[in-house]
Amino acid sequence: MSNLPNTLPEWLALIESRHAETVINMGLERVRAVKERMGLQFKCPVIMVAGTNGKGSTCAMLESILLQGGYRVGLYIKPHFLHFNERARLNGDMASDEQLVEAFNFVERARGDISLTYFEFTTLAIMHLMSQAPLDVVILEVGLGGRLDAVNVIDADVSIVTSVDIDHVDYLGGTREQIGFEKAGIFRTGKAAICSDPVPPQALIDHAVEIGADLWLMGRDFNYAGDKQQWNYGGRSQRRNSLAYPGLRGANQLLNACAALAALEALKMELPVGAQEVRTGLVMVELPGRFQVLPGRPTVIYDVAHNPHAAAALAQNVGNMGYSPYTFAVFGSMHDKDIDGVIKAMAPCVDHWCLTNLPSPRAATASELAAKVQSIEPKMGEKTANIFDDPGQAFANAMSRAGENDRIVVFGSFLTVAGVMAAKKSSLH
Known part of the structure; x- marks a missing residue:
């Protein structure tokens, strides 16, 4: 001992x-x-x-x-x-x-x-x-x-x-x-x-x-x-x-x-x-990752919505924020979640999906998530779905493409939000 x-x-x-x-x-x-x-x-x-x-x-x-x-x-x-x-x-x-x-x-x-x-x-x-x-x-x-x-x-x-x-x-x-x-x-x-x-x-x-x-x-x-x-x-x-x-x-x-x-x-x-x-x-009261709107532009929102019930609430909250030209979603999820249900709830308010792998054996891959987005929205039109190795890269891509009046919603597994938080923190040092 x-x-x-x-x-x-x-x-x-x-x-x-x-x-x-x-x-x-x-x-x-x-x-x-x-x-x-x-x-x-x-x-x-x-x-x-x-x-x-x-x-x-x-x-x-x-x-x-x-x-x-x-x-x-x-x-x-x-x-x-x-x-x-x-x-x-x-x-x-x-x-x-x-x-x-x-x-x-x-x-x-x-x-x-x-x-x-x-x-x-x-x-x-x-x-x-x-x-x-x-x-x-x-x-x-x-x-x-x-x-x-x-x-x-x-x-x-x-x-x-x-x-x-x-x-x-x-x-x-x-x-x-x-x-x-x-x-x-x-x-x-x-x-x-x-x-x-x-x-x-x-x-x-x-x-x-x-x-x-x-x-x-x-x-x-x-x-x-x-x-x-x-x-x-x-x-x-x-x-x-x-x-x-x-x-x-x-x-x-x-x-x-x-x-x-x-x-x-x-x-x-x-x-x-x-x-x-x-x-x-x-x-x-403060609690990170629960519809947490960060100061600055473009607007960045952290939310650990990882089931359809939470995703529906998130979509409603995003809708209540008023108009943004484009909404980017940085999304990663565990495999055992109702991923289709989550994507269906959020799809109407997302223009560009930045889908990410997560550092867990239980996670769905970014490619799997992209396939689900495409099956739920077969007529993507102007919409896009891209895949990334980790949440930091997905977020960096969204930031590079978003205009100052756009918004970026980082959601899904805790690991998605944590990955973006950690990447932002290390970029400050």
Whole structure:
């Protein structure tokens, strides 16, 4: 055990190399066993957030509001763009390499001969780090599904499911009912179980009722109303009036904000938050890669939309931006996504496709993406579709062709957005 890595990059390389063949390994027995050995538990309220889309935004809003309220907040959020440390936030700041190395060492000693995937290992490490920090509240984002996700070895005080749509079909099933059941797996008996999807699957409702969770449904237990200037939240016993729109742009952000405010209403005795903290927290919230519009010209937008539901929201948001002569799309995707559905949703607002390979064995090739674009839009006319080796090259090509009134939408897999972010960063040095 003495020859454990000393640095974070060495640790990450080691954990990645151990489980090269199984990226995802469903089932919680191993994680639960290691959690018991670690004595992992939280002394403060825990909010857990699952959902097909919107979970990162909901987590970020909760963090922002609670920090404004003066609370010490831990946030576990995934995946990261440039630094692994982005996944573990303590009081709004990324955890240090030293803190993470110490947590990795702790998990390594506790696991003994139990094998853990990269995701399971890092999840336990970050949760351990947060359990040892002086925090008032911990927010945990679920990675995939809910029922069998490593985060779910913790019993949350409040669980949120933001939206239920088709994604990760190989693991979660191909219908909203199957996926709704998987996501409802984070609900707990007697605890608040919030669903902000306006049309929740019956399987999610049935599961909540069956286990005796305290189910909060959008439109029944909480809702919103608004005009161009401001909006109001109405919950079971709490109203929040004249709120500013969230700092995160986009059509679905009020649903995510409602989920956050419902969670705070459910915890109002433990974590009271005033009206001004809510207003400021919503305005100040930031989350990279969620309809993130960069300053400057041409307009550049980052969005990690990688399923049809998210792509439809992105297309709507782009449409609401007003006229641009041309829209360029830098797009890369994982193979197991509904790529046709994503391209169909975005095709009406894209003039020029810059399709890219991604550094992952799970990624679709740029040539495969180009073939799909051409089959969906057989009459391309003036439109173009070009292929590139990496996101940086695809973005550079779009920048070289775009006029200052045009726009470039970088979307798809996290790796697409991360690749462009990294390329832009290195070009500045």
